[in-house]
Amino acid sequence: MTRAAVRVGTFEPGSLQWHAARDGGIGGSEIAAVLGLSPWESRFSLWHKKNGLAATGSDNEAMRWGRRLENLIADWFAEQHPEFRVRRTGTWRNRLRPFQIGNPDRLLYGLTKRAVLGIKTARDSLGWGRPGTDEIPVYYRAQVLWYLDTLGFTEAYIAVLIGGSDYREYHVPYDAGEAATLRKAAAQFITSLESGTPPDIDTHAATYQVIRELHPDIDDVDVEIAGELAERYRAALADHKAAEALKRQAAAEVLDALGRARRAVCAGEPIAIRVPGRGDAPPSLRPSPVRPPMQKVSAA
Structure with missing residues (x-):
């Protein structure tokens, strides 16, 4: 438990319980889509999935290998940072903003500070800047800032393994202005879920895929379009x-x-x-x- 958030529980990523814990809220893996910044998910596709109108998506090899490598990367980070105790964590909900959900990869506990640890794998270095900076892809930045704002922490570390052998670390401090942008966008998205008002159809591939899934059957009729x-x-x-x-x-x-x-x-x-x-x-x-x-x- 932190002053800003309460721990909801520990759930297997992608499980029914994991999704249930996010009902009525926005998780760190979803906030980039809410902002229209995710390469994997659109506002439209996320809206339909959270309303139960589309499948939540299945695992793929990249996701499975990412989970397999997570422990190894966390262990390596711990070896490089004896000043921290690296601890597994679960799903958290902000006390004042119940729609704000966070499921960080690890939490870091030091003598004078606490921090979030994000663990990533990448095929190549595109989007990753100089190690030690906050130069990470914007969709990961949105995720880690969401975690910081949810938990009330002020800094995060990102450990990424690129191409299976290039290990790098990045440091992302809390930014109140960006956090406010995240909160506002999430609150508006939650309102649209409650009112049943879906986002506009956009150019994202995930939007097209969800619309295909919404109407799997074919009736032999004509429809007049504008x-x-x-x-x-x-x-x-x-x-x-x-x-x-x-x-x-x-x-x-x-x-x-x-x-x-x-x-x-x-x-x-x-x-x-x-x-x-x-x-x-x-x-x-x-x-x-x-x-x-x-x-x-x-x-x-």
């Missing part, structure tokens, strides 16, 4: 076709510029890479991942 929507859909198809053509041309020009080289860079930034073709096929071009943002938290 002319504006029909025209916008057709225009989007035409734009997509044109964009695909421009992409092919640009890719051909990059391949031509590369010649036999493997990687294309611009001002030190990776742009694309040539990869071997399957069988007897010639090499093709694959874009380099775009760096995730590392800015301050704000609603999208």
